[in-house]
Every structure is written in structure tokens, then in C-alpha cells.
Amino acid sequence: xxxxxxxxxxxxxxxxxxxxxxxxxxxxxxxxxxxxxxxxxxxxxxxxxxxxxxxxxxxxxxxxxxxxxxxxxxxxxxxxxxxxxxxxxxxxxxxxxxxxxxxxxxxxxxxxxxxxxxxxxxxxxxxxxxxxxxxxxxxxxxxxxxxxxxxxxxxxxxxxxxxxxxxxxxxxxxxxxxxxxxxxxxxxxxxxxxxxxxxxxxxxxxxxxxxxxxxxxxxxxxxxxxxxxxxxxxxxxxxxxxxxxxxxxxxxxxxxxxxxxxxxxxxxxxxxxxxxxxxxxxxxxxxxxxxxxx
Numbered sequence: 434x435x436x437x438x439x440x441x442x443x444x445x446x447x448x449x450x451x452x453x454x455x456x457x458x459x460x461x462x463x464x465x466x467x468x469x470x471x472x473x474x475x476x477x478x479x480x481x482x483x484x485x486x487x488x489x490x491x492x493x494x495x496x497x498x499x500x501x502x503x504x505x506x507x508x509x510x511x512x513x514x515x516x517x518x519x520x521x522x523x524x525x526x527x528x529x530x531x532x533x534x535x536x537x538x539x540x541x542x543x544x545x546x547x548x549x550x551x552x553x554x555x556x557x558x559x560x561x562x563x564x565x566x567x568x569x570x571x572x573x574x575x576x577x578x579x580x581x582x583x584x585x586x587x588x589x590x591x592x593x594x595x596x597x598x599x600x601x602x603x604x605x606x607x608x609x610x611x612x613x614x615x616x617x618x619x620x621x622x623x624x625x626x627x628x629x630x631x632x633x634x635x636x637x638x639x640x641x642x643x644x645x646x647x648x649x650x651x652x653x654x655x656x657x658x659x660x661x662x663x664x665x666x667x668x669x670x671x672x673x674x675x676x677x678x679x680x681x682x683x684x685x686x687x688x689x690x691x692x693x694x695x696x697x698x699x700x701x702x703x704x705x706x707x708x709x710x711x712x713x714x715x716x717x718x719x720x721x722x723x724x725x726x727x
Contacts, residue, residue, distance in 0.1 A: 460489075464487075489510075497649070499650070501670065510674075548605065552593075561611060598627075617649045661690040
């Protein structure tokens with residue numbers, strides 16, 4: 434049966450089963466299936482079903498996180514929105530149109546900062562505006578404003594190798610935000626960082642996002658991070674990935690990510706998320722053990 438999950442304003446803390454609806458969003462996945470085909474060592478083709486029957490609608494202005502076991506297709510769906518890969522069946526729509534090529538209208542931040550090593554911090558922040566042929570004076574003014582907002586004043590003329598990991602992540606973040614895309618895709622952007630720096634950057638991300646009306650789709654394996662940042666959390670099943678639940682996050686905004694555990698609604702909500710995720714992880718581990726003993 435075809436189902437569509439629609440992400441709306443927060444509701445009571447009940448995991449939502451997929452329900453049929455005609456509502457649309459800025460991002461829509463419609464009956465998405467993705468099969469990857471690879472060659473084995475003996476040059477035989479092997480098919481891997483990554484996503485199956487994925488239907489999802491994300492509304493403008495929401496912060497939505499994808500969580501699930503490794504290999505469940507979270508990043509695959511993100512890459513479809515960016516136009517980096519195409520569904521085997523079904524379609525991904527962006528602002529009402531099927532994504533059939535590179536989607537230059539979205540911003541995309543990955544685990545790697547991808548800074549240009551031959552350019553200074555300031556020049557890296559400006560690069561997206563250069564591509565859009567923004568004039569030098571406006572480009573420089575906007576870059577300085579964003580650099581100031583993340584506390585990097587004084588480092589404008591430093592090169593990437595002279596910056597810490599956290600500083601480089603800040604540069605990658607504002608380099609994307611500066612050209613003001615309506616949708617920002619983030620694939621585990623804080624994953625490689627230490628715990629302290631992660632929380633600081635989560636706080637900065639919320640401060641930069643709140644009130645902008647931008648949509649963020651965020652992939653993470655960290656449930657606490659997902660709760661601290663999100664309006665809704667989409668839980669994927671084990672591979673072949675499909676949507677198991679969508680949770681509206683009950684914690685009010687604005688949020689204090691440094692004390693998120695102290696929110697009275699946090700413990701029960703975290704336990705519910707972990708229970709459902711653990712089911713999928715346990716099945717993956719069990720299947721791996723069975724195959725390994727063959």
C-alpha cells in the first residue's frame with residue numbers, strides 16, 4: 434500500500450505511523466526505490482536494494498533529522514534531493530518539480546569541510562557568491578557579517594591548514610548559508626568533531642537558522658543531536674530502508690543544547706526513540722551473525 438509521511442507542526446509525542454495524505458512539501462519522495470548494482474570479485478553483477486517504498490513530504494521552514502541503522506539509505510535519500518543520484522523507481526520532487534539533475538538550488542554540507550586550501554578563510558566564504566556573480570564589495574560585506582556571527586573575526590586571512598577542525602566547520606557552514614538557499618542538506622556535518630565542539634556548533638547552527646524560514650534536512654546517528662536540533666525526526670528501518678516512524682519533537686523552542694538532558698520531556702522521548710531504533714539495529718546484528726555462521 435502506498436503511504437506518504439507529511440511533516441507538519443509539532444503534535445503530542447506519539448510515534449506517527451505512515452498515513453495517506455494529499456499534502457505536499459518543499460521536498461517530496463514519491464514511491465522511491467533505489468537499487469545499487471555492483472560487480473563482485475568474479476565480475477558478477479550484484480544488486481543491493483537500498484530504499485523501498487519511501488514516501489515523505491517535508492514542509493518549508495522545518496528542521497528535520499534522519500536517523501536509522503548504518504546502510505539504511507538516509508544519505509541516499511539526501512543525495513537524491515541534491516540530484517547526485519536518481520531513484521531506480523519513483524521520484525523525488527523539489528518545489529513541485531522532479532529532481533532530474535544536479536539541484537543547484539539547495540545547499541549541501543557533508544562530513545568533510547571541502548575548503549579550498551589555496552584560499553583564505555574570507556575567500557572560502559565568498560566563493561559561492563563569486564559563482565553567482567555577486568559584486569566584490571557586496572560579497573566582502575556579506576562575508577564579514579557571517580564571519581562575525583560565528584566568532585571568527587580576526588581569522589579572515591588565515592588558510593584552512595591554520596584553522597582548527599571546529600573553525601573549519603564554521604567556515605563550511607557559513608559558506609553555505611551566505612547565499613541563502615531555501616533548503617540546506619547536512620550529512621553528519623559534525624560527526625568527526627569532539628563532543629564539546631559538536632555541542633557548540635549545534636548551538637551556533639540553531640542560532641543561525643532560527644527565524645530564517647529555511648528548511649534543514651540533517652542526517653545523524655546521534656539521537657541526542659537529533660532531539661536538540663529538530664522539529665521532526667524521521668526514523669528509517671534497516672535496509673532496504675523505508676520510513677518506520679516520524680516523531681514530532683515535543684521540546685519547546687528556543688532550545689538550550691548544552692542542557693537539553695535537563696528538559697523534563699527529554700528522558701521519555703529519548704527512550705522511545707532509542708527503543709524503536711534498537712529494534713532495527715538488533716535485527717541487523719542478528720542477520721549479520723546468521724550470515725556470518727553460514
